[in-house]
Amino acid sequence: FSVPSPGPHWPCPLPPGRLNAMIRPKASSALRSLASRPLIGCGPAAVARHGFAATTATAAAADAPPPRRRTRRLLGRAALAAAIGGAGTVLATSYKSKKRRQLVEEKIASVVEQPVPTRAENLKRMQSGECFDILVVGGGATGAGVALEAQLRGLSVACVEQEDFASGASSKSTKLLWAGSRYLVKGLVKLGSLSSLLSPAAAWEEFMGTWHMVMGCFRERTYMLEMNPHLTHWVPIAVPLVKWVIWPPPFDYPPAALGPCTGMFVAFFKFYDFLSGFSAPSSYVMSSWRAKETFPQMDTKRMKYISVFYEGAHNDSRTNLSIAMSAAARGACMANYAEVTKILFDSEGAACGAEVLDKADPAAEPFQVKAKQIIYAGGPFTDGLRELSEGKETKPVVNGSGGTHIVLPSYYCPRQIGMVDMMTSRGSFLFFLPWEGYTLVGTTDVKTKPDLHHEVPEDEIQYLINE
Numbered sequence: 001f002s003v004p005s006p007g008p009h010w011p012c013p014l015p016p017g018r019l020n021a022m023i024r025p026k027a028s029s030a031l032r033s034l035a036s037r038p039l040i041g042c043g044p045a046a047v048a049r050h051g052f053a054a055t056t057a058t059a060a061a062a063d064a065p066p067p068r069r070r071t072r073r074l075l076g077r078a079a080l081a082a083a084i085g086g087a088g089t090v091l092a093t094s095y096k097s098k099k100r101r102q103l104v105e106e107k108i109a110s111v112v113e114q115p116v117p118t119r120a121e122n123l124k125r126m127q128s129g130e131c132f133d134i135l136v137v138g139g140g141a142t143g144a145g146v147a148l149e150a151q152l153r154g155l156s157v158a159c160v161e162q163e164d165f166a167s168g169a170s171s172k173s174t175k176l177l178w179a180g181s182r183y184l185v186k187g188l189v190k191l192g193s194l195s196s197l198l199s200p201a202a203a204w205e206e207f208m209g210t211w212h213m214v215m216g217c218f219r220e221r222t223y224m225l226e227m228n229p230h231l232t233h234w235v236p237i238a239v240p241l242v243k244w245v246i247w248p249p250p251f252d253y254p255p256a257a258l259g260p261c262t263g264m265f266v267a268f269f270k271f272y273d274f275l276s277g278f279s280a281p282s283s284y285v286m287s288s289w290r291a292k293e294t295f296p297q298m299d300t301k302r303m304k305y306i307s308v309f310y311e312g313a314h315n316d317s318r319t320n321l322s323i324a325m326s327a328a329a330r331g332a333c334m335a336n337y338a339e340v341t342k343i344l345f346d347s348e349g350a351a352c353g354a355e356v357l358d359k360a361d362p363a364a365e366p367f368q369v370k371a372k373q374i375i376y377a378g379g380p381f382t383d384g385l386r387e388l389s390e391g392k393e394t395k396p397v398v399n400g401s402g403g404t405h406i407v408l409p410s411y412y413c414p415r416q417i418g419m420v421d422m423m424t425s426r427g428s429f430l431f432f433l434p435w436e437g438y439t440l441v442g443t444t445d446v447k448t449k450p451d452l453h454h455e456v457p458e459d460e461i462q463y464l465i466n467e
Contacts, residue, residue, distance in 0.1 A: 100226070100279075101226065104226045104227060107227070108227070108229075114329040114330075115329070116325055116328045116329050117328060117333075119335055119336070122328070122333045122334055122335045123335055123338070123358060125333050126158055126160075126333055126335065126338075126356065126367070126369045127367045127368075127369075129370065130156070130370070131353075131370040131371065131372065132156045132157060132158040132333070132369070132370065132371045132372070133150070133155040133156045133157065133371070133372050133373065134146075134147075134150050134155055134156075134157050134158070134371060134372070134373050134374075134375060135157075135158045135159075135160070135353065135354060135369055135371035135373070135374045135375070136150075136157065136158070136159040136160070136375045136377055137160060137340050137354070137374065137375065137376050137377060137378065137385055138159075138161060138376065138377035138378040138379065138381075138385075139159055139160070139161025139164075139165045139166075139320075139324060139334070139336060140161075140165070140166060140168050140169065140170035140320060140377065140378075140379055141166070141170040141316070141319070141320045141323065142170075142377045142379060143159055143161065143375075143377030143378075144159065144165065144320055144323040144324040144327060144334075145323055146159075146375055146377055147159040147324070147327040147332045147334065148323055148324075148326055148327035148330070148332065150332075151327050151330050151331055151332040152330060156331070156333075157327070157331075157332040157333065158332070158333040158334075158335075158369055158371065159324070159327065159332060159333070159334050159335070160335050160336075160338040160339070160340060160354075160356055160369070161335070161336045161337070161338065162337070162338070162339035162340070162359065163336065163337060163359075163452070164336050164337070165317075165320055165321050165324045165336055166316065166317040166320035166321060167452070168379060168380075168381065168452060169379050169380060170316060170317065170320045170379075171316055171317035171320065172316075172403070172405070173316045174403075174405065174431055174433065174440070174442055174443055175313050175314060175315065175316055175433060175435055175440060176235075176311050176312065176313055176431070176433070177220075177221045177224050177225065177232060177311065177312030177313065177314055178217065178221075178311060178312075179214065179217045179218045179221045179272075179275075179276065179311065179312075180213065180214040180217040180218075181268075181272055181309075182429065183210055183213065183214055184210070184211075184214045184272075184275075185251055185268070186210070186251060187206075187207045187210035187211065187214075188207075189251050189252075189253040189256075190203070190206070190207070191203055191204070191207040192253075214275075215275070218275055218276050218277075221276070221311075221312050222276065222277070222279045224312060224314070224319075225279070225312045226279070228314075228319075228322075231314050231315065231318060231319050231322060232312055232313065232314040232319075233312070233313055233314075234280060234281055234310050234311075234312060234313070235310065235311060235312070235313040235417070235418055235433065235434070236281070236308050236309070236310050236416070236417045236418065237308065237309055237310070237311055237417070237418045237419065237420050237431070237433075238286065238291075238294075238295070238306045238307075238308050238417055238418065238419045238420070239265065239306060239307045239308070239309070239419075239420055239422065240291070240295075240298070240303060240306050240419065240421075241259075241260040241265070241303070241304045241305055241306065241307065242302045242303055242304060243260060243304065244260050244261040244304060245257055245258060245260070245261060246259065246260060246423065250422055250423070260304055260305075265307045266283075266285055266307050269283035269307060269308075269309040270283060272309060273309075280310040280311075280312075281310045282310075283307070283308060283309040283310065284308050285305055285306070285307055285308070286305065286306040286307075286308055287305055287306075288300055288303040288304065288305055288306075290306075291303050291305075291306050294414055294417060295414065295419070297411070297412065308417070313433070313435075315436070335356075337358065337359040337360040338356050338357070338358055338359065339356065339357050339359050340354045340355070340356055340385070340388065341354075341355050341356070341357050341366055341388075342354065342355040342366070342388060343355075343374065343388045343389040344368060344370075351371075351373075351374045351389060352370060352371065352372070353368055353369050353370040353371050353374075354368070354369055354371070354374065355367070355368055355369075356368075356369050374389075379450075380398055380400045380450035381450050381452065382397075382398055383396045383397060383398050383450075384450075398450070399447070400447065400448055400449060400450045401445055401446060401447050401448065402444075402445075402446055402447075402448035402454065403442060403443035403444050403445055403446075404442060404443060404444045404456050404457075404460040404461065404464065405440055405441060405442030405443050405464075406440075406441050406442065406461060406464050406465070407435075407438050407439070407440055407441075408438065408439040408440075408441055409438065409439065410434070410437055410438055410439060411439075412432065412439040412441075413432045413433065413434050413439040414434065415434050416434070417434070418431060418432055418433040418434060419431070419432045420432075421467065424467050425463075425466075425467065426444075426463075428444070428445060430442070430443075430464070430467055431443070441464055442464065444460050444463065444464065446460070
């Protein structure tokens with residue numbers, strides 16, 4: 001109680017009955033004990049000014065929950081708010097994904113087939129003297145994509161490929177439309193490393209570059225799978241875990257060693273689902289007894305459990321060919337087995353076209369294709385194209401690497417699910433994927449010189465078989 005100034009009734013004990021009448025019925029026994037104590041300065045005026053307010057304040061203080069109970073209440077409310085917010089986010093994202101699928105179905109249904117000019121018609125157009133805005137050299141996924149993009153932007157485009165479309169690296173991938181989980185993990189590991197503490201701003205900037213790249217991959221993957229269901233499909237990929245503690249740890253990140261026993265991998269794949277806007281089927285956990293049914297060829301006795309996530313899959317060469325045909329249907333002049341043998345320059349030294357040879361006709365003579373701009377889209381063979389315009393002494397800028405895949409019988413992998421081994425002897429990922437009725441296994445990653453007709457080294461094949 002605050003002590004009032006001495007007044008005409010100083011001191012005056014308040015009768016017990018008077019104080020009890022002012023105490024709330026639910027007041028504690030400790031507060032009621034105050035009734036037997038004299039109050040300082042408690043005349044009628046003082047009681048009117050101070051008695052009721054002081055008693056009420058004391059009652060409220062007695063009824064207040066202990067600090068621990070208040071903390072638990074706050075944490076409970078925060079958890080409830082987080083749960084409601086998370087559920088709302090999931091529902092909103094699912095609704096958005098459903099609406100997006102409806103729009104995609106409407107777009108697919110509205111597509112009108114357009115005729116594609118024949119190869120002979122395209123070659124005749126190239127020889128007609130027409131000056132194209134762009135000449136694309138290379139008909140892989142990048143070259144065909146450049147031709148389609150430029151044509152859709154209103155430019156006139158010619159695209160030539162020395163062999164068949166997707167005859168190079170564009171037909172030799174692991175057949176996955178990968179959103180970049182490995183790059184995301186590496187970025188997070190590097191951001192949380194001790195070296196990032198020395199220059200946090202640079203580390204954050206580098207991580208955000210990786211983040212934007214991965215989110216771009218998510219958008220491209222979603223677009224490909226939604227807009228091209230005739231070319232793409234979802235494939236579940238199993239991550240078998242045979243130890244509760246993994247050592248050496250994945251990605252050289254010590255906390256990841258506890259990933260199997262802490263559920264870190266499961267949580268990461270759920271986060272991966274969230275980043276995709278839940279456009280992919282949801283990741284899940286497969287028990288060891290279920291794994292025995294799904295993967296009878298595996299040693300499931302040591303299996304703890306399997307974490308399963310989803311990625312997109314496609315026939316890469318068919319996708320490449322579809323992009324090239326889409327460009328041709330919209331007006332691009334596309335031709336395969338048309339090899340560029342020489343780059344043409346004007347009087348000022350600017351490239352103005354190329355000499356092209358029809359390789360499908362043994363008696364053909366080179367002809368000129370005029371263009372305002374020339375784009376080299378040769379992938380790992382770009383340095384060879386640069387020699388046509390910059391000379392044989394051109395310094396290489398492409399640091400080529402090669403990857404090897406092997407194709408095994410279908411019984412090495414279930415038809416409906418693939419698998420990835422993250423603990424290979426080289427420390428790289430190794431996929432086992434169902435593909436065209438067979439099992440595709442790969443890939444390796446070694447430095448090599450680009451060769452269009454590359455022969456696979458025997459030691460690379462043996463490595464894959466041993467793994």
